[in-house]
Amino acid sequence: MAWWRRLVESEHLVLGLAVVCFGVMAPFTPGLTSGENLANLALTLLPLYMVAMGQTAVMITGGIDLSVTSIMAVASVLGAAVMSGEQGWLAGHPLAVPVGVLAMVGVGAVMGGLNGAAVVGLRMPPFIVTLTSMIFFSGLAVWVTNSQNIGALPAAFNAIGGRAWLALLVAVPLAVAMHLVLQRTVWGRWLFATGQNARAAKISGVPVGGVVVSAYVVSGLLAGVGAMMYTGQAESGSPVLGQRLLLDIVGATVLGGTSLFGGRGSVVWTLYGVLFFKLLDNGLNLMGLSHYNIMLIKGAVILVAATADAWRRRSTS
Amino acid sequence: MMLWICAALAGLWVAGGGCQKSDSNQAGGQPGMTIGVSFETLQTEFWVAALGAFKAECGRRNIKMIQAIADGDANRQIEQVRNFITRKVDGIVMVPKDAKACLPIIKAANAANIPMVLFNRPPEKSEARSVAVVADNFELTRETVRWMIGEARKTGRKHKAMVLIGDLGDINAIGRRDGFDAAVKEAPEVIEVVARIPTEWSQEKAQAGVVNAFQANPDISFIFTSSDSLLPSIVSALKATGRYKKAGEPGHVILGGFDGDATAYQMLVEGYLDATGVQDVYFEVKACLQAIEDLRGGKVVPEVIKDPGFVIHQGNLKEMAPRMWGANVKR
Numbered sequence: 001m002a003w004w005r006r007l008v009e010s011e012h013l014v015l016g017l018a019v020v021c022f023g024v025m026a027p028f029t030p031g032l033t034s035g036e037n038l039a040n041l042a043l044t045l046l047p048l049y050m051v052a053m054g055q056t057a058v059m060i061t062g063g064i065d066l067s068v069t070s071i072m073a074v075a076s077v078l079g080a081a082v083m084s085g086e087q088g089w090l091a092g093h094p095l096a097v098p099v100g101v102l103a104m105v106g107v108g109a110v111m112g113g114l115n116g117a118a119v120v121g122l123r124m125p126p127f128i129v130t131l132t133s134m135i136f137f138s139g140l141a142v143w144v145t146n147s148q149n150i151g152a153l154p155a156a157f158n159a160i161g162g163r164a165w166l167a168l169l170v171a172v173p174l175a176v177a178m179h180l181v182l183q184r185t186v187w188g189r190w191l192f193a194t195g196q197n198a199r200a201a202k203i204s205g206v207p208v209g210g211v212v213v214s215a216y217v218v219s220g221l222l223a224g225v226g227a228m229m230y231t232g233q234a235e236s237g238s239p240v241l242g243q244r245l246l247l248d249i250v251g252a253t254v255l256g257g258t259s260l261f262g263g264r265g266s267v268v269w270t271l272y273g274v275l276f277f278k279l280l281d282n283g284l285n286l287m288g289l290s291h292y293n294i295m296l297i298k299g300a301v302i303l304v305a306a307t308a309d310a311w312r313r314r315s316t317s
Numbered sequence: 318m319m320l321w322i323c324a325a326l327a328g329l330w331v332a333g334g335g336c337q338k339s340d341s342n343q344a345g346g347q348p349g350m351t352i353g354v355s356f357e358t359l360q361t362e363f364w365v366a367a368l369g370a371f372k373a374e375c376g377r378r379n380i381k382m383i384q385a386i387a388d389g390d391a392n393r394q395i396e397q398v399r400n401f402i403t404r405k406v407d408g409i410v411m412v413p414k415d416a417k418a419c420l421p422i423i424k425a426a427n428a429a430n431i432p433m434v435l436f437n438r439p440p441e442k443s444e445a446r447s448v449a450v451v452a453d454n455f456e457l458t459r460e461t462v463r464w465m466i467g468e469a470r471k472t473g474r475k476h477k478a479m480v481l482i483g484d485l486g487d488i489n490a491i492g493r494r495d496g497f498d499a500a501v502k503e504a505p506e507v508i509e510v511v512a513r514i515p516t517e518w519s520q521e522k523a524q525a526g527v528v529n530a531f532q533a534n535p536d537i538s539f540i541f542t543s544s545d546s547l548l549p550s551i552v553s554a555l556k557a558t559g560r561y562k563k564a565g566e567p568g569h570v571i572l573g574g575f576d577g578d579a580t581a582y583q584m585l586v587e588g589y590l591d592a593t594g595v596q597d598v599y600f601e602v603k604a605c606l607q608a609i610e611d612l613r614g615g616k617v618v619p620e621v622i623k624d625p626g627f628v629i630h631q632g633n634l635k636e637m638a639p640r641m642w643g644a645n646v647k648r
Contacts, residue, residue, distance in 0.1 A: 031403040040403060044396045147484065147517070151417040151441070162421065230392045234418035244390040285400045291359060291386035 008311055014256055014272040018279050025283040032286055039164040045278045046171040047161070047229035048248055049271060053178050054112075054222030055253045056270045057215045060182075062195040062262025063119060063126035065219045068249060069242035070137035071111045072227035077141050079104035079228065080150035080237020083157055087150070097157045104231075105224040111137060112220020116213030141239035150237040161232020174225065178218075178267045191215060195262030247298075252277040255301065257308075276301075350408070351381040352609060353401030357414040358389050361546050362578045363596070364412070366642045367436065370602040371410065378606060391418035398422040401431075408432040408609030416441040416488065423447045432612035434605045437596075439488060439621065448612070450604045450622045452596040454489050457626040458496025458575060461594035462541055464630055465573040466504045468564075468591055469539055476571065478539040479512040479530050481523055481547050490518075493543040493575055508539060516547060523550040531558055538570050545574040545581040545593055545643070552589070563588035564631055577629065582643040585634055592630035598642040600624050 007013060022032070031037050051068050058065045082089050083100035090096040111133070118129045159166050182188040190211045193201040202208045231237050256273025258265030280301065284294045354371050356364055368384065375382040383406070387394035391414040401409050402425055409426055413419035413435060423445035426433040432448075439449035469476045480497050483490030501508045511534045514526030523542075527550055531537060535558070540551055555561040555570060562569040565588070574581050577595030584590035601624045608618045629637045638644045 031400075031405070034403060037400070037403040040396065040399045043399075044392075047392075149415055149417040151420075158421075233395055233421065234391050235421045236415075236417040238391060238415070238418060240389075241392070242390075244388050244393070281396070282400065285385050285397050286404060288383035290384065291388070 008308055009315060014276050018276040022279055029283050029286045032283055041278060041282050042164040043167055045274055046167045047226040049274045050171060050222050051226035051249050052253045052270050052274050053267050054219030055249055056258050056265045056267055057218045059253060059258045060191050060195045060265040061212050061215045066130040067115060067134040067137055068219060068223040069246050070134045071108050071220050071223040072242040073141040073239050074137050075104040075108045075224040075227035076231045076237040076241040077145050077150060077239050078107050079231060080153060083153050084150050085152035097154050101228055104228050105221055108224025109217050109221040112216040116216030120209040120212050145239045147239060153235055158232045158235045161229040167229055175267060192263055248277060351406050352408040353383050353406040355385045355394055355398050355411045357387050357412045359386055362646060363576055366646050367598050370598050374602050374606055387414060391415060395422050402426060402429045407613060410434050410436050410605050412436050413438050420445050432609045434608045436605050448608045448618050448620060450601045452624045452626050454492025455496040457594040458493045459500045461573050461592050461628045462497050462500035464592045464628055465571050466507055468571050469507050476508055476539040477511045477534055477537045478508050479537045481514045481516050481542040483543040484517040490543055497541055518544060520550050523547040527551055527554040540570055540572050542574045545576040545578040548574055548580050564591055577641045578643040579646040582641055592628055594626055595629050595641050596626050597624050
């Protein structure tokens with residue numbers, strides 16, 4: 001059973017699963033391997049990956065950010081309110097798109113910072129803090145827009161979500177930078193040390209409070225980037241953007257191998273998780289499976305991932 | 318684990334009808350046609366019944382149907398409809414999550430030359446080309462409320478009225494609200510509207526609103542709900558105040574709705590509901606599939622096809638029940 005143990009403990013297990021599933025589904029799933037479908041896959045995978053990368057940073061510290069979907073909604077409507085050609089604050093202005101993009105990313109970072117400050121300052125569990133802010137930010141987005149989408153966004157902005165090469169141009173540098181920061185910088189090591197044992201890290205001189213706050217800032221900022229891509233795809237700012245995506249974000253992150261208990265994670269693993277998750281979604285949809293069966297399979301996959309995570313922890317402890 | 322997951326995938330693919338066969342003995346349709354049906358949600362009876370009607374009608378027309386449910390997420394719906402386009406389906410039917418976010422996918426379907434028909438919800442005005450099959454919410458609501466007003470008039474007194482309004486981001490809700498307002502405006506001597514409950518189609522908000530309205534106006538005797546799915550909230554509040562009475566009994570509150578779901582049918586049969594405006598799901602489904610066939614055949618199809626629907630009430634229940642989708646769900 002040594003091979004089985006090695007397989008389960010491998011860092012690349014989920015990538016292997018994704019490749020095998022792609023290979024198994026390809027012969028009898030019309031259109032799965034077409035270039036058009038692979039571009040679609042990239043367009044749907046990248047925004048989820050951006051948000052899941054932020055979630056990875058938070059989870060490495062031992063926390064969780066349930067508010068990312070609400071941050072995305074606020075960022076979406078704020079950016080759209082800036083750029084909209086109908087009622088936007090900078091309608092028709094040449095700086096509308098850059099200011100709108102900055103507003104989306106900036107508001108995400110600020111809201112993430114508020115989450116982090118509450119977790120550290122109030123010494124409250126991240127679950128409760130981000131659950132509360134999820135409800136608050138979600139209500140805020142619906143209230144300021146009166147539950148209405150904001151359309152007429154500039155074509156240049158919509159292209160970020162609608163063209164695969166442009167989305168890749170945004171996502172790849174961010175992913176590479178995030179990977180290098182986590183693996184090669186002092187901040188990255190502090191993040192892992194905080195997640196493994198916050199008390200020991202503090203005694204060793206790690207500024208645990210600042211590290212935790214910064215992880216939530218990164219999570220909010222990347223939620224803003226994800227919102228930018230999703231908003232571009234839908235060509236409208238939505239106060240309920242991402243409302244149903246939390247399962248995918250947390251599920252894909254955990255599926256990749258980032259531990260719910262902190263101290264273990266990687267944005268490369270998260271890429272594997274997101275890839276597998278979206279590949280499953282994509283393939284199952286192309287097969288014409290019913291909604292209920294797709295949900296059953298996705299639920300089963302998360303259960304398997306959580307089991308594997310517990311197994312890894314036991315075997316490495 | 319890999320084997321386990323792949324086996325599960327294969328099993329569920331077979332169990333889930335991934336290899337659905339069309340009935341070649343059935344008449345109609347274009348041979349070998351495949352359509353994609355994308356629903357925003359399956360959370361209410363109406364959508365479940367509509368999806369069932371699509372399956373049945375596709376079978377009858379020898380059309381293979383693939384389905385996707387977006388679970389209330391506009392971006393997921395974009396992704397799923399793109400998958401339909403990748404599969405090069407012959408037509409797409411969509412219940413959009415919202416009128417604006419559906420425009421990029423309609424444009425994508427236009428670019429791929431795939432007919433796009435919107436079921437029950439129209440898109441926002443744009444250059445994107447599609448056909449929308451929608452109920453005439455305004456007219457059907459007005460007719461339903463007019464019938465209720467007729468019943469109110471028979472009592473010989475003035476009634477205080479409450480209306481439950483849907484999500485005003487949904488054009489269907491606006492049509493129903495306006496239809497109600499137009500009808501009551503015609504009869505100020507019979508109806509005085511004292512409570513307007515914004516529900517956003519939520520049972521919980523409806524329940525709280527109805528209870529508050531009854532506290533403020535205990536003598537409300539005329540209620541219209543913009544969706545039958547909110548009837549349980551009204552029934553609960555009426556029971557709590559001891560006013561849940563059948564038509565003809567002293568203290569009966571004149572009650573009407575919209576949609577024609579199974580709860581409404583049951584309440585009509587039992588005599589608690591006076592009338593409801595029924596969306597003719599079967600007409601709408603047939604119109605969607607016919608529109609796709611016509612568009613593929615190069616025929617001109619109007620941008621909006623209206624389902625006139627019908628009012629079902631205590632007076633025509635037996636005659637109209639076979640056309641009421643909620644009655645068929647119940648059976």
